Amino acid sequence: MTKSPPKTASTTLEQDSIGLPSAEEDHARRRRNPTRERLLAAAGPTFAQSGFDHVTVRELAAQAEVNVAAVGYHFGDKLGLYRAVIESIRSRKDRRFPxxxxxxxxxxxxxxxxxxxxxxxxxxxxxxxxxxxxxxxxxxxxxxxxxxxxxxxxxxxxxxxxxxxxxxxxxxxxxxxxxxxxxxxxxxxxxxxxxxxxxxxxxxxxxxxxxxxxxxxxxxxxxxxxxxxxxxxxxxxxxxxxxxxxxxxxxx
Amino acid sequence: MTKSPPKTASTTLEQDSIGLPSAEEDHARRRRNPTRERLLAAAGPTFAQSGFDHVTVRELAAQAEVNVAAVGYHFGDKLGLYRAVIESIRSRKDRRFPxxxxxxxxxxxxxxxxxxxxxxxxxxxxxxxxxxxxxxxxxxxxxxxxxxxxxxxxxxxxxxxxxxxxxxxxxxxxxxxxxxxxxxxxxxxxxxxxxxxxxxxxxxxxxxxxxxxxxxxxxxxxxxxxxxxxxxxxxxxxxxxxxxxxxxxxxx
DNA sequence: GATGGTTTCAAACGATTGTTTTAAACGGTT
DNA sequence: AACCGTTTAAAACAATCGTTTGAAACCATC
CATH class of the missing domain: 1.10.357 (Tetracycline Repressor; domain 2)
Known part of the structure; x- marks a missing residue:
């Protein structure tokens, strides 16, 4: 009902097609979101240690000290969070080795x-x-x-x-x-x-x-x-x- | 209650310590058991294709066309069945390349x-x-x-x-x-x-x-x-x- | 044919999974 | 202070997991 703002559908987007007009401010707003960032930061090492399948969303939430529903709210999906982690790796790599x-x-x-x-x-x-x-x-x-x-x-x-x-x-x-x-x-x-x-x-x-x-x-x-x-x-x-x-x- | 005969405890045996007196006839009897053999034969390729974790016991049972309870009855455990598969690989290798x-x-x-x-x-x-x-x-x-x-x-x-x-x-x-x-x-x-x-x-x-x-x-x-x-x-x-x-x- | 142990089967168990719900808390604007 | 969209939180959801149950079916022996 009232959860329209974020929640990217992880199944639809294949490439990083970020170019929409409102996407800029939206992304900037999210960056200041503490729980989203905390979840994203904690998910990387956790996924790396156990692999996608063997990590539970409750594990991820506990690691980031956020509620389990946060992953659904901010990333739509467990796979959506995983995609976000991958994207963060890529952007960081590009920035470090331009x-x-x-x-x-x-x-x-x-x-x-x-x-x-x-x-x-x-x-x-x-x-x-x-x-x-x-x-x-x-x-x-x-x-x-x-x-x-x-x-x-x-x-x-x-x-x-x-x-x-x-x-x-x-x-x-x-x-x-x-x-x-x-x-x-x-x-x-x-x-x-x-x-x-x-x-x-x-x-x-x-x-x-x-x-x-x-x-x-x-x-x-x-x-x-x-x-x-x-x-x-x-x-x-x-x-x-x-x-x-x-x-x-x-x-x- | 009445399930004493087989059911090897998979957690206890580490090596193949088959040497007990009644183990011989027991093993011979099992070998003639069709469902046990069918399950063992079907489990190998199935485990190989998807890995231990991603295979469900219902998958294994369906592949062998036996009941799900058969794995518990004959091997005690999903891991027990896996161990039996490994053991069958080893014995076959020893027989083929003595x-x-x-x-x-x-x-x-x-x-x-x-x-x-x-x-x-x-x-x-x-x-x-x-x-x-x-x-x-x-x-x-x-x-x-x-x-x-x-x-x-x-x-x-x-x-x-x-x-x-x-x-x-x-x-x-x-x-x-x-x-x-x-x-x-x-x-x-x-x-x-x-x-x-x-x-x-x-x-x-x-x-x-x-x-x-x-x-x-x-x-x-x-x-x-x-x-x-x-x-x-x-x-x-x-x-x-x-x-x-x-x-x-x-x-x- | 009755008996007793062995094996099979459908069903259910408790635990855990990813996801959703519903309401409460938050934070800026009027 | 009242409002409203945004975010959080606890709880429940349906599905699936490995495993167990209890009764039926089987099968050799007496």
Whole structure:
């Protein structure tokens, strides 16, 4: 009845189509709203820790010290709150890295920075930590906002990585090979983040602390990538492996 | 009241401690039980597809065409049924690969086989497909049986992989470096399985079919691994990356 | 065919989920 | 101070979860 003002319908909006005339003041008014902001701020880390499905709205409300009905009133939906969290991540990322240009550097240093940033943000639980962990959960178990996230957040970083790899390979690798190498890097990083529970069981404790911390992992990933790229023998190996596979298939 | 016979308490047994006198005939009797077997057979793929949490016991019962109370009667618990599924996976694996010896081969061929097997079982949804996918889900979101799975199922395969890598490197790599390479391989494989939803968005459709199918992925992973191992320059690269990281940390 | 243990079934249980309701409290304007 | 739209709060909503119940069906044995 009297709840017309906010309550964005979370199922209808796909993109951020904020451009209406009254939207400006509306948004400004909301920003001064303490409970909405408190809920939004608390929802991020909570979603990141347990994932969308395993978080209850009562948990979110308790974490923000607001009433449970607040999520329905301000965001319409649990999914609406989640979308708002995603949007806040994106806008914050754009503001912090307006242009990802630490350009004209040594591409090897740039690759090291990319991997280091990725792994550090995945590992630690500081301000930017929960953001990356939330995005990680989106890969593991996609929600309705998955495709949006990939296109808006992941793709730019992915292309930045590919561009760096292109400089590194000195155009000896084809486009799809660059993509493969990039995916390998991202895959190793995500695995060290999501699979740490298994790693800590498989690896002996003393090695775990000294050789499998974030720094050592960065060193290994970057070093093996550089070694495989610049050895110049990948093509020969690929030919050999292909023959192996064909032989195995015949033997079957 | 009258439900004494089966109903194993799922919370108490951690290991497979089947050795009691009457357990033999009891187990034999159960094996002839159609509903128990039907439930167990249907639960595997269902758990694999949606994960433990997102599967309802009514779903499991409907899939097996049995009553919902059957899971409580035969397995005591939803988690008890899950444990039985895990146990069935382990026993089947032991029976199929009693000794993982396709030994005395070219270690490069053996590595190719390992990666190929891993990726094929992850990708396809045949008989062995759901098993691997269920184990994958366990990594992404561990259940109370996680540690048991890692020690009993994952560790043997992991050590087999490391042994192969040791032969490949001709003892030029230290133990922890072998572990790092092994984790990189496993990480890339799991990423190509779990992250395919993202890959299919990031990669252009024509390349996706031709260059990112299972075969091409196997070729790339094995080839880049061999190239990085046998280039002999990893140590130099590691030294360089370490200096990069220290420089970055100072600049901050 | 009656008996007693074993297995199946429909129904219901208590707990928890996301969401909605209804009224009270708030805050600026006249 | 009275008004009115906006925001908060406690309670209830319907739906669904895992699990349990109690009686019916089954089945070999006497």
């Amino acid at each position: 242009t990802p240009d630490n350009a004209e550097q040594d591409p090897r240093k740039r690759l090291t920075q990319i991997v280091s940033n990725l792994l550090c943000r995945m590992a630690s639980s500081d301000e930017t930590g929960w953001e990356t962990q939330l995005l990680l959960r989106e890969i593991q178990r996609p929600t309705p906002v998955f495709e949006h996230i990939v296109r808006v957040i992941f793709r730019p970083q992915f292309e930045h990585l590919i561009e760096t790899l292109r400089e590194l390979s000195q155009s000896e690798l084809q486009a799809h090979q660059l993509e493969q190498v990039a995916l390998s890097i991202v895959g190793q990083c995500t695995y060290h983040a999501t699979g740490y529970g298994m790693i800590s069981i498989l690896i002996t404790p003393e090695n775990l602390e000294t050789k499998f911390n974030t720094n050592s992992t960065v060193v290994h990933i970057v070093a093996s990538t550089l070694a495989s790229i610049q050895s110049g023998t990948i093509q020969d190996y690929e030919q050999m492996i292909t023959e192996f596979l064909e032989a195995t298939r015949k033997n079957r | 000794t993982p010896d396709n030994a005395e081969q070219d270690p490069r061929k053996r590595l190719t086989q390992i990666v190929s097997n891993l990726l094929c079982r992850m990708a396809s949804s045949d008989e062995t497909g759901w098993e691997t996918q269920l184990l994958l889900r366990e990594i992404q979101r561990p259940t109370p049986v996680f540690e048991h799975i890692v020690r009993v199922i994952f560790r043997p395969q992991f050590e087999h992989l490391i042994e192969t890598l040791r032969e490949l490197s001709q003892s030029e790599l230290q133990a922890h470096q072998l572990e790092q390479v092994a984790l990189s391989i496993v990480g890339q494989c799991t990423y190509h399985a779990t992250g395919y939803g993202m890959i299919s968005i990031l990669i252009t459709p024509e390349n996706l079919e031709t260059k990112f199918n299972t075969n091409s992925t196997v070729v790339h992973i094995v080839a880049s691994t061999l190239a990085s191992i046998q280039s002999g320059t990893i140590q130099d690269y590691e030294q360089m990356i370490t200096e990069f990281l220290e420089a970055t940390r100072k600049n901050r």
